[in-house]
Amino acid sequence: MADILDRLKAALANRYQIERELGSGGMATVYLAEDLKHRRQVAIKVLKPRLAAAIGPERFLREIEITGQLNHPHILPLLDSGEAEGLPYYVMPYVERESLRERLEREKQLPLDDALRIAAEVADALGFAHQHNVLHRDIKPQNILFEGGHAVVADFGLARAISAAAGDRITETGIAVGTPDYMSPEQATAEREIDGRSDLYSLACVVYEMLAGEPPFTGPTVQSVARQHLSAKPPDVTRLREAVPERISQSLMKALAKAPADRFGTATQFSEALTGVETAPGAAVREKARRNVIAYAAVAILAIIGAYTVISRIVRPPQPVSAAETPRLAVLPFNNLGSSEDEYFADGITEEITSRIAQISGLHVISRTSAIQYKDHDKTLRQIGEELSVDYVLEGTIRTDRAPDGSGQVRVTPQLIRVSDDGHLWTQGYTANLVPGEIFGVQVEIAEQVAGALDVTLLEPERRRLAARPTDNMEAYDYYLRGNDYYGRSVASQDHQIAIQMYQKAVELDPDFALGYARLSRVHSRMWWFFYDRTQERLAMARGAVDRALRLDPDLPEAHEALGWYHYWGHLDYDRALAEFAVAQKSQPNSSDLLLGIGSVQRRQGKFVQALANFEKAVELDPRSAANVGDLAGTHFLLRNPAEAARYFDRAIFLSPDWADPYAEKAGWVHLRLEGSTERARAVLEEARSLGLAEHPAIAYTWVLLEIWDGEYREALDRLASVSSGILLEDQFLYVPKAQLHAQTYGLTRNRQLERAYYDSTRAILEARIQQRPDDERYRSALGIAYAGLGRKEDAIREGELAVELLPMSKEAWRGAYRVEDLARIYAMVGEYDAAIDQLEILLAVPSPTAVPMLRIDPTWAPLHDHPRFQALLAKYEN
CATH class of the missing domain: 1.25.40 (Serine Threonine Protein Phosphatase 5, Tetratricopeptide repeat)
Structure with a gap:
């Protein structure tokens, strides 16, 4: 370091007289110097050599210039910047007064008025910077200084400039951008796409510490703190300081939400949420500061609540939804009153009715995957309502009478029931000939009647989509329903191959059956993804089918969804996949499949916090899907959260006790990899063996690993x-x-x-x-x-x-x-x-x-x- 100091003194001798080192951090060293031209003391911050070499001085200086344009009373200004002996530096005023970190070390907890004033002033600075598209990325007590009794934010742009200049190469330096105690979840997972809500999360951590005397998350290692930012609920600040008003506590919880979308949107919103609370008799905070603090706190708080909600909703049983919210509906499997050979037809009609109702944006509709588990059930509607967290249930009967030549009629009798009091809101019987047009007409009528009974307005685009007739060929439609039946049974290769045969027959009978082509494409893509067939011919069949579907119906949401899966599964082309999923989602707001697809893509991109949020929403719409819950468990495994991962794997096992994967993954991923416990892994595998799952490849593989790791080589x-x-x-x-x-x-x-x-x-x-x-x-x-x-x-x-x-x-x-x-x-x-x-x-x-x-x-x-x-x-x- 002495050598570097000597080099700097020589290189800057004509402009600055460097006196001594003030301090050193992970990214830079700060020196006290005298500005020879203006005869004033300044602080010169010089990048560490390793970091400078990784990102390049020119790019860094270009980026730091952007922050030099910020002129705000609560932002420490940038006076100068340049390069000396290959080391980028920038110059700031020297502030002799203490930092917030020093004050917290002295006082631990600040008076409420002081904490809110500081929060308001920092929020004011952040709001100004965000309006100019500049993020701080490293809000912490060390970067909040006091000048003339007011807070000023230092290092505005250092972390931003390093991130922008270095890009992916920042990992080469071994230096993290951000400080673990105050780092947002999206920073902890190194996501590229962060915005001002990340700064607000960090500010919320600082506000929390000013009030409680410690940050919301602490731990013995950087890794443990980062893990808590990703998944743990922060302790209520009132547990550490009872005098904090409830509204401030709630505002902090919102600003500390895991998902950015659940935080406050602006610094002003956060500031107003905080300072809108009466702090003490006669106490008042400047209105401008009040507005700013609320805005910024809101953003930070919402992020935490969102991610915590992802976790808590899966672990806790679903709760009934109040009537003031969007109505939540489950379409239960309609009972088949006809021949057992028509069971697939009754299930298929139920699925089609569900699909049409799910297109209505004013309703939350539970996925078929969860609803079908109540087929032949003996539970009361109140029990089902509690388990699925729904207000209403649509159930009914279907009776199909077929003549030897395939003609005949179908009788559909639905009834809409309010769960809370078993009140029957609507029922009606429909008889239709076994002709697609008439069957589709019944489906549309049921969807419209349900919307009307629940006082939900149908938008005109929704009416047009509901009225769509996928095919006029009854035999093609019948094969299509059979394909759906096999596709939904499992992920086994045999079921997929039969589904392909059914869909292929459907489109051969009706070459204009766009929906049939869309489903056919999706099965082909799935065959590739699960390594059943990794030939280029398989991908070509997937692309050919979806292209045909889009030529027939360019707006068909199922076709855009199929194209999204093709881009994701077939080519790992995440941007195109997400674009297609977004198109489909406009017409299918209740699709848990689309949320699952979006979350899966984000997880492959390394955007784990965003993935968690979408998996949570998917489970909300499909709460009894073991596969969806398993996706949440797997994501927590990657985030090294053993308790959360184990909890979700347990939930998946509860929902599907004969499915081997959750046992193998809980034993191998959680207990062996994350915990190093062969004893706990063995207990899970013994449970799987008691259910006859010991020969499943994943179970057998995990058993062998356990025995090798445990030194039981003979076994x-x-x-x-x-x-x-x-x-x-x-x-x-x-x-x-x-x-x-x-x-x-x-x-x-x-x-x-x-x-x-x-x-x-x-x-x-x-x-x-x-x-x-x-x-x-x-x-x-x-x-x-x-x-x-x-x-x-x-x-x-x-x-x-x-x-x-x-x-x-x-x-x-x-x-x-x-x-x-x-x-x-x-x-x-x-x-x-x-x-x-x-x-x-x-x-x-x-x-x-x-x-x-x-x-x-x-x-x-x-x-x-x-x-x-x-x-x-x-x-x-x-x-």
């Missing part, structure tokens, strides 16, 4: 011997030949001969697979591990690095993380320990499947245990 080998398939696990993340785990286990028992033999078998399997699909990154990673086990170091590293190149985390934040972890595994196996630690550091610095407890118990990482860098890494990211 692991016995379990592998009981698996009939040569591939133990194949999913979107991993491809694990049974021979690979045989090899690893024999290696741990020092049986080198069998270890080598099984690694060679693994190699043969994977080389053959790669001949068929050379771009499958899973095969490349697994082959790299096999080569490492065979001592082929260069080949192993080549395959591991190629896997990361094929699917980098920048393109796929979840699946790509597994490739980085596999590369670290390969480096560790071939003795490149520093390279392995480099990869692990990448994973631990962001949400990912890799966690410290896993690194402690997985024997793969045993060679690193005594490495000083590895020990330092574990200490840094320990919970």
Whole structure:
């Protein structure tokens, strides 16, 4: 540092006389100097050399100039900027008075009037900057100074300039933009698209500390604090200081919402929400400050409430909705009074009625996935209403009478019931010939009558959509309903293949059946995504079907949704996928599928907070979908929130006790990876075994891992011997030949001969697979591990690095993380320990499947245990 100081003194000698260092932080060092021209003391802030090298001086200075244009009484101005000896610097007035941090260290809790005045002045500064499209990004007590008794915000633009200039390269420096105690959830997950509501969240943290004496979230490590920002509810400030008025407490909770959309929209709103509270008899705060504080606090508070709502609504049983809110309706499966062979037809008609009602924007309609679980139920409507959190239920009967030639009639009798008192609001019987036009007419009539009974106004575009007739061919419509039945049964390949046959027959019978083409495209895309068929021909069929649908009906929402899934599943083209989902959402405001799609895309982009918010909304519309709840659990796993992840996996298991995935994921992801507890993982797997799920590939794979990590090598080998398939696990993340785990286990028992033999078998399997699909990154990673086990170091590293190149985390934040972890595994196996630690550091610095407890118990990482860098890494990211 002395060398840098000497260089700066020499470089700036003609303009500034540098006297001494005032302080140093993660991004810059501050020096006290005299401005020789104006004969005044100034503070010169100089970027750290490593950071300067990563982002480039020219880009930084261009960005910092933007903040130099801010002229506001509560913003510390930028006097000058430049470059000295390759180090960017900028110059500010030297403020001799203390910072808010120093005052808090002295007083701990501030008087209420003082805290609100400071909040108002900081909010005023933020509001002005936000109007000029400038964010601060690092609001904290250290950056709030006092001059003449008033607050001024310092470092306006430092974090912004660094982020804008560096872009993705900021991660190369190891320096975080923002301060953990005050960092918004979107900053904690390194999301690029942040706005002024992030600053308001940080301000809310500061206001909270001024009142309570500590920030809303504290912890022993940076990681633990960041995790709380992402998922934990802040303690009510009144628990730490009873005298704080309730309205201030509520305003802070809103400003600290996890989702930006749930915070205050502007700094003024936050400021007014805070200072609108009477602080004490006779006390008053300047009206201008009052307005500003409320606005800014509002933004910060709303963010926290939103994300907390994501969590709490899933864990708590749904609560009844008041009549003042948008009516919430569930369409229960209509009872089939006809032949059992027409069961699919009754279910299909129910789904179509649900779909039409769900197009009405004035209603919240529960998804069919949740509603169909009440088929043949014996629960009261009040129980169903409580479980689904709905005000109204539409139920009914369907009777189909068919002649041998396929003609006939269908009788549909719906009834709309108010849950609270079992009041029947509307009922009517409809008889229609088995002709699509008449059947669609009944569906439209039911939707319109339900809207009228609930006093919901139908907009003209909604009326037009409701009146749409997808096909005039009854046989085509019948095949379409059969396709829907098979598509909705499971994600198994066989059900998908039958669904394709049904949809294909439907569009052959009616080549103008746009809705049939849209559904056909979606199944083709799903076949690709689940690795059932990764050929280009499959993608071409998906694209061809959706293109045909859009040519027939350019405004069909199901076609835009299908195109969104095609872009996402087929090409990981997130921007196009989100654009298509947005088009579809305009016409389908109650689609949990669309919310699920949007959340899934955001999760792959690494936007975990936004993903959580959309998954929560999807569960609100589809509360009994185990798959949707599982998506919430998986997202919390990536955020390393074991308690929340376990809670949601438990909910998924409760909803679908015969579904193997939540058991395997709770055991493997939560208990093994996040907690390092083989005991808790074993208990979950034993529960799965008691239900006959032990042979499921995900369960078997997790059992073997548990036994290897627990040192039970004989048991692991016995379990592998009981698996009939040569591939133990194949999913979107991993491809694990049974021979690979045989090899690893024999290696741990020092049986080198069998270890080598099984690694060679693994190699043969994977080389053959790669001949068929050379771009499958899973095969490349697994082959790299096999080569490492065979001592082929260069080949192993080549395959591991190629896997990361094929699917980098920048393109796929979840699946790509597994490739980085596999590369670290390969480096560790071939003795490149520093390279392995480099990869692990990448994973631990962001949400990912890799966690410290896993690194402690997985024997793969045993060679690193005594490495000083590895020990330092574990200490840094320990919970």
